[in-house]
Amino acid sequence: MSGGLYRSANAGPGGDAPPDDGATLISVRAADQAIAEPPGTGPEPAGDPGAEAGRGSAAGNSAMMAIGSLVSRGTGFLRTAVIAAALGGGLVGDAYTTAQFFPGMIYELLLGGILTSVVIPVLVRRRKTDADRGEAYTQRLLTLAVLTLGATTLLAVLAAPLLGMIYTSDGSTRGLLTALSYLMLPMMFFSGLSAMLSGVLNTRGHFAAPMWAPILNNLVVIGTAGLYILVFGAELIRPSQMTPARVLVIGGGTLLGIVVQSLGLWPALRKVGFRWRWRFDFRALGLRELGRLGGWMFCYVAVSQVGVIVLLRLLSQANAEGNVAGAMIYNNVYLLMMMAHGIVAVSIITALMPRMSAAAADGRMHDLAADLSRGTRMTTAVLAPIAVCYAVLAQPIATTLFNRGAFTRENATATSLVLLVAALALVPFAISQLFTFAFYALPDTKTPALINIPVVLLRVAVQVGVFLAFAAEFTASGLMVGNALSYVAAAVLSAVLLRPRIGRIGLREIMTSFGKVLVAALVAGVAGLAVVSLIFGGGGAADAGGGRNLVALVAGGIVICGVYGAVALALRLREVTDVVAMVRRKIGR
Structure with a gap:
């Protein structure tokens, strides 16, 4: 269901592609x-x-x-x-x-x-x-x-x-x-x-x-x-x-x-x-x-x-002249998305997989559903500030990381547009992967394979539609839109098909957590935009030097994560308060 290119093992948990995975579908x-x-x-x-x-x-x-x-x-x-x-x-x-x-x-x-x-x-x-x-x-x-x-x-x-x-x-x-x-x-x-x-x-x-x-x-x-x-x-x-x-x-x-x-x-x-x-x-x-x-x-x-x-x-067709985002730029952005997913979501899946597998083997479907609900809420809460950073700081990230050598300023700007859309796909991708692994815990590889058929068809339909409807410079971003929609569809289909087998997964609790995450993310995003505007003044990030982009990246990232954490604590977002409590216990020891 990944919709990505990078398949080497070096981006995955063991090093390049492939991811991913990560995008790598480790089962x-x-x-x-x-x-x-x-x-x-x-x-x-x-x-x-x-x-x-x-x-x-x-x-x-x-x-x-x-x-x-x-x-x-x-x-x-x-x-x-x-x-x-x-x-x-x-x-x-x-x-x-x-x-x-x-x-x-x-x-x-x-x-x-x-x-x-x-x-x-x-x-x-x-x-x-x-x-x-x-x-x-x-x-x-x-x-x-x-x-x-x-x-x-x-x-x-x-x-x-x-x-x-x-x-x-x-x-x-x-x-x-x-x-x-x-x-x-x-x-x-x-x-x-x-x-x-x-x-x-x-x-x-x-x-x-x-x-x-x-x-x-x-x-x-x-x-x-x-x-x-x-x-x-x-x-x-x-x-x-x-x-x-x-x-x-x-x-x-x-x-x-x-x-x-x-x-x-x-x-x-x-x-x-x-x-x-x-x-x-x-x-x-x-x-x-x-x-x-x-x-x-x-x-x-x-x-x-x-x-x-x-x-x-x-x-390939969109970038026939080499002046818009092509395979390399798309793949670089996909790798950024997979890095965040690998560090956060894969760690959560790794922790939950043996618990869910043991619960399935013992017939404790209620426990499996509880772990799946917990993983969904935790993944969303932890990845949300990273998604906000990707969206708000897309240009400073692209410029700081890639704008050197043969990778031009125009390439960096094209990268930032794709990264902006990829920010919207990050959380849905992680959730869809978590639900896929819930099937594997049952164990069941047939259902994810069948779900993947309509998901890929939806992705391809959206991507072809975007390609035909918009100019070439929006193709790579449009492909990410198709990915994001397909990830949402995969998560929804998986949840519907899992319900008869494992029971309720606490939809009300999940939606409450999603609402708090959304509020915290929006407030953090506004704060991040204010910092970026202050650093760049009336000019744009694309025209600024590498030093100013680096300052914007560091300062913006600190403000976004700090504000997100503060708002999440104020809203008593359970997944964030649990992490803070764990850190306090570690420090106390």
Whole structure:
């Protein structure tokens, strides 16, 4: 249901795309298992090679994962900013963004959603039931994955020109897109390999390497973009000016990043006692069971990819001349939205998922509904001030973060318009994801997949309508409008279909909380606008220097969050008062 482009693991909890997720749709039983049995808490027989690696306090592992997530998100965002400075927000940047998306799209279809919702739970079960702790089963599965990913990657590279025709209507960009795709499509093989190896480590209680390896990826790509700027300069150029050397540096460096990420996992595999061995007796995998379990998740991902194809085509047609917001600008804004969602909403989902899963397993649907209600109110209350900051401070944010190198002031202004609309989509997206995970807790992957069909159809209809009705410079913002409406629809449909299964979720309490959040957000927004107006005087943020925009960003953010918190406390918004009480208890200790 995400409606976004960025699918690398570096934006997600583990580092790049993809998100997301985040936008990343991490599901179901895998996340539940990993959280419900943190390292050192599950049964681990004596003599198991991975036992020592898996031991440790839950608090220590949680702290390590939190730090890793923050560093990963920070380096992932720096990666995005440096790439934007090197390539700019025009046609070259759009071609790079689209080429980077190809391997993520194919990987998601093959493995992405199925990995966390099906493969990891099966590995966990085999590790507990098989005499060899699931060693042979894991080796068979890795062998099959490597062969499948290898064959698909080869076919994808051969089909690179066809992919270019599908995803862009601009002939001047298609040649560059194809050239970059030849270098970047092999990323799907290493992305899949990295994900599988991370899954093996997680099922053996090792979370450090999967959390930190994507940071290596980010650092390599940051270095690549820096090298590109050093050798070729940072200026906005046309696709025809992208020489083979430029393509080789930026495309090859991006591929090298995911290769390094994959290699970074091998020492950890040896540490937990896993040894690679080719096994071709695939009948022992129970492929029919894997296919049955993963079918609905595949449907979910496939429908979502149709929406993304339409989105990329519309962005390509709107930005045919390279002077309005295209794929890179849209994707940068989507990443900002996913960062807020990942830090706040994913943390809440992570905390609630094992509780909801346990309640569903025990038939305590009232408790599941209570947790869902609590998560909805908490997510809204915490994300609202961030959404206000995105809306009120859109221009200072875009200018401060992106306006350098080949990313021009005009690109920054176009970014701010998209970010303004994305602010409206942030909370609905988070709520829709929370409701999706409520289905996964039941467990149920079929209903979210079926809900996704009308949701994507609605999104595509709105986006095409906006494209036809408005000028090209409003296309990217209009696509965000389609996202926002589809997220609302997804949340409403999910709530309606959940009601017969889990009972009332406290709609009156939720709406009361929403009302208080809205009042606090409006007051904070007015205060933020006053600060911004005072700093910029009669001029606009787009014409101001970077220093003044940075001051406006910092001062405006402090005022918005401070005023929001004060009003929320005055209104006795329970979710905010609970956080304040928790902080006071911590300080008191």
